[in-house]
Amino acid sequence: MMDPFQAHCEMEVTLAVISGKWKADIVQILSDGTPRRYGFFQKILPEVTPKILTNQLRELENAGILTRAIYPEVPVRVEYQLTEAGTGLLPILEALEIWAQSYTKKIR
Amino acid sequence: MMDPFQAHCEMEVTLAVISGKWKADIVQILSDGTPRRYGFFQKILPEVTPKILTNQLRELENAGILTRAIYPEVPVRVEYQLTEAGTGLLPILEALEIWAQSYTKKIR
DNA sequence: CGGTATCCGCCACGATACTG
DNA sequence: CAGTATCGTGGCGGATACCG
Numbered sequence: 001m002m003d004p005f006q007a008h009c010e011m012e013v014t015l016a017v018i019s020g021k022w023k024a025d026i027v028q029i030l031s032d033g034t035p036r037r038y039g040f041f042q043k044i045l046p047e048v049t050p051k052i053l054t055n056q057l058r059e060l061e062n063a064g065i066l067t068r069a070i071y072p073e074v075p076v077r078v079e080y081q082l083t084e085a086g087t088g089l090l091p092i093l094e095a096l097e098i099w100a101q102s103y104t105k106k107i108r
Numbered sequence: 109m110m111d112p113f114q115a116h117c118e119m120e121v122t123l124a125v126i127s128g129k130w131k132a133d134i135v136q137i138l139s140d141g142t143p144r145r146y147g148f149f150q151k152i153l154p155e156v157t158p159k160i161l162t163n164q165l166r167e168l169e170n171a172g173i174l175t176r177a178i179y180p181e182v183p184v185r186v187e188y189q190l191t192e193a194g195t196g197l198l199p200i201l202e203a204l205e206i207w208a209q210s211y212t213k214k215i216r
Numbered sequence: 217c218g219g220t221a222t223c224c225g226c227c228a229c230g231a232t233a234c235t236g
Numbered sequence: 237c238a239g240t241a242t243c244g245t246g247g248c249g250g251a252t253a254c255c256g
Contacts, residue, residue: 008130008132008133008153009132009133009136009205010205010209010212011132011136011201011202011204011205011208012132012208013208013211013212014204014205014207014208014211015123015126015127015132015204017211018123019123019127020228020229021228021229022116024116024117024119024120024123025116025117028117028119037237037238038237038238038239039237039238042238045116048230049229049230049231049232050238050239050240051229051230051231051232051239051240051241052228052229052230053239054238054239054240055228055229063215064211064214064215074237075237075238076236076237076238076239077237077238078237078238078239085211085214085215088207088210088211089207091203092200092203092204092207093119094119095199095200095203096119096122096123096200097117097118097119097122099122099196099197099200100118100119100120100121100122101118102196103121103122103125103172103193103196104118104121106172106193107171107172107193128248128249129248129249130249145217145218146217146218146219147217147218150218156250157249157250157251157252158218158219159219159220159221159249159251159252160248160249160250161219162218162219162220163248163249164249182217183217183218184217184218184219184256185217185218186217186218186219
């Protein structure tokens, strides 16, 4: 991830947070508030390899977008959930989606 | 630039369009509607090298975000201006900026 | 003035295999 | 179940020099 604090303009902080091949997908999967487990992401995103999935999750965690809760049961359970900051991202992602839709219509 | 048409979710089309080290800056420079010349970008963004600047401008042009008008005077004059699609991006960039501001306050 | 041409380093992303 | 470990690579961004 690009260092958000050497961005030229503020908005690049946000871009830095959600730029990452699978981050938008991950945030969207968590968008309904339900805590989700590692295997759930693998099921929804079958193309992402474990290493990459872990990497993207960790970067979002470090950015404060989601939390990672470990329940030391047997077998172990790990749950990911959006933080308040992550939830604040949702309207923006929706705006990105809406713009993309009208854009695709015009360009394609 | 990542191919916008093999994105997993629609919003990544938008991310693909504005992801690029200097693209947000370029769009913001053009945000007031005034046509701007190549040298103007170089003056505002002294760190970007000519090759990179050209590259970022071309990618935005190919994405339909801005137009490139050549006036074959002597010396030649080239002017860049936002398209309608590019203008539609402005509220989104502002939303990114606003989110970044509250985010920076919380995290830093 | 507004670019090209050439060369190159870095690192995000990935394939594959293995593990506490 | 939820991850590491290792090795590999494509292409974005950059430094530097040159051009119509």
